[in-house]
Amino acid sequence: MPNLPKRKIGLISCSGEELPEGTVTRRAVRTVLETLRPDDTVTLCLPLFLAGGEGERAFARHYPTIAVDGCPKRCAALATEKYSAKPAASIVVSEIAKEKECAAIGTARRLNEAGLRLAETVAERIAADTEKLLNMKSRGR
Amino acid sequence: MTRKIPVVPCSGIGKSLGAAAREAAYILAEDLRPADAKVVALALLVLGDDEARREVAGRAAVAIDGCKLECAAKGLTDAGAAEVRKVAVFDLVRRHRGLKPEGVCDLNADGLKLARASADEAARIVDEIVAEDGRA
Numbered sequence: 001m002p003n004l005p006k007r008k009i010g011l012i013s014c015s016g017e018e019l020p021e022g023t024v025t026r027r028a029v030r031t032v033l034e035t036l037r038p039d040d041t042v043t044l045c046l047p048l049f050l051a052g053g054e055g056e057r058a059f060a061r062h063y064p065t066i067a068v069d070g071c072p073k074r075c076a077a078l079a080t081e082k083y084s085a086k087p088a089a090s091i092v093v094s095e096i097a098k099e100k101e102c103a104a105i106g107t108a109r110r111l112n113e114a115g116l117r118l119a120e121t122v123a124e125r126i127a128a129d130t131e132k133l134l135n136m137k138s139r140g141r
Numbered sequence: 142m143t144r145k146i147p148v149v150p151c152s153g154i155g156k157s158l159g160a161a162a163r164e165a166a167y168i169l170a171e172d173l174r175p176a177d178a179k180v181v182a183l184a185l186l187v188l189g190d191d192e193a194r195r196e197v198a199g200r201a202a203v204a205i206d207g208c209k210l211e212c213a214a215k216g217l218t219d220a221g222a223a224e225v226r227k228v229a230v231f232d233l234v235r236r237h238r239g240l241k242p243e244g245v246c247d248l249n250a251d252g253l254k255l256a257r258a259s260a261d262e263a264a265r266i267v268d269e270i271v272a273e274d275g276r277a
Contacts, residue, residue, distance in 0.1 A: 015152045017163060017182045026154055027246045045159070047151045047212035050187040075184035082188075108180075109167040 009037075009130045010065040012044045012087070014076040020105045020115055021070030021093040027111070028093075028122035029068055036127040040134060050079055060084030064133045066126055070094065089129040093122055143274075145179035146267055147196045147222075150205040151213040152183060157242040158207035158230045161252050165205050165230065165259035173264045177271055178203070187216045197222045201270045203263050206230060226266045230259050 013029040016022025033041050044065065049056040059065075060080050067077035067087040077090045097105065097118055105115030150166035153159025170178045181202075185193040198221040204214035205228040217225045234240060234255055242252035 013154060014184050015154055015163075016184060017150060017152055017166065017180050018185075019182075022182065026152075029154065030246050043154050045153050045155050045212075047153055047159075047183050047187075047216070048210060050184065051210060051212040051215045053210070073185065073188075073190065075182075075188050075190075079184065079188060109164075109171065 007040070007134065008063060009041050009088075009133050010044045010059050010063055011041050011068065011126065012046055012049065012060070012065055012076045012080055013068040014070050014074075015046060016070045016075065017108060019070050020108050020111060021097065023070075023108050023111055024093045024105065024115060024119045024122055025068045025070050025076075027116070027119040028126060031119065031123035032126045032130065036123055037130050040130055046076055046079060049083065057084045060087075064088035066091065066129050066133070068093070068122065068126060088133050091122065091125055091129070093118070096122055096125065144196075144200075146177055146270055147181045147200065147202040147217075148178045148205065148263065148267075149181050149183050149186065149197075149202065149213045149217055151207045151211075153207045153212070154245060156207055157244055157248065157252050158234065158255075160207075160245045160248050161234075161242055161256040161259060162205040162207040162213070162228075162230045164248060164253065164256035165228070165263060168256060168260035169203075169263045169267070173260055174267050178263075178267050183213055183216050186220045194220050199223050201226065201273075203228065203266050203270075205259060205263055226270070228259050228263045228266065230255065233258055233262065 013025035106112035150162040152163040201224040202222040240251040
């Protein structure tokens with residue numbers, strides 16, 4: 001068993017390069033990691049996860065993860081389930097964009113103001129799910 | 142109509158070099174060679190998305206990787222690319238010793254310079270493939 005950090009939630013973003021929603025996943029996850037919940041989260045690199053990164057896969061087998069996907073294809077959630085375990089929570093940016101009636105969010109390369117606001121909203125949703133999962137873990141111990 | 146050459150960046154989320162790889166792919170496909178190159182999402186490709194695989198199968202493709210693990214190149218090989226030509230951002234940063242790339246969502250100026258250098262290398266590769274295809 002690898003030496004794993006304690007009480008952390010793994011965040012896996014699809015980072016989809018073709019869609020602006022993929023860029024939103026990436027920005028939102030980094031915001032949670034760097035600003036909102038830096039002590040409670042780690043990011044798992046999806047390309048590495050898919051390429052067989054054993055450290056990433058082992059983490060996702062033993063610790064709760066939140067999959068953050070840009071579109072309904074849900075690559076991050078499916079990959080996590082396929083190679084490790086079902087994510088404890090799953091967020092799809094296109095669904096949140098619909099809820100918020102957020103239409104044009106820029107391009108995959110450059111989000112516009114609406115895209116940046118959407119990334120903040122998604123980050124808050126991830127942070128809230130992180131809180132829930134950490135509370136569940138605490139109660140479970 | 143001639144099909145565009147698939148370009149896959151690693152987009153690693155943990156390091157600036159992954160961000161530079163991603164940015165390089167956009168510079169290539171949007172600014173330098175918009176008629177010849179197209180970004181294909183690595184996650185879709187590796188998870189077996191039919192459309193992404195059709196873009197790559199049996200063709201020459203360009204991988205832009207941020208680290209030595211070369212996830213993009215491996216993903217292209219596994220997806221059936223006939224030939225994978227590599228841009229190694231981790232090597233390029235050694236060749237541009239003055240550059241200190243930082244940031245993931247927002248690359249600093251050095252990160253953007255590294256992305257541009259990577260895109261220039263990728264553009265040279267795209268030109269070679271186009272010439273070999275006889276469609277230049």
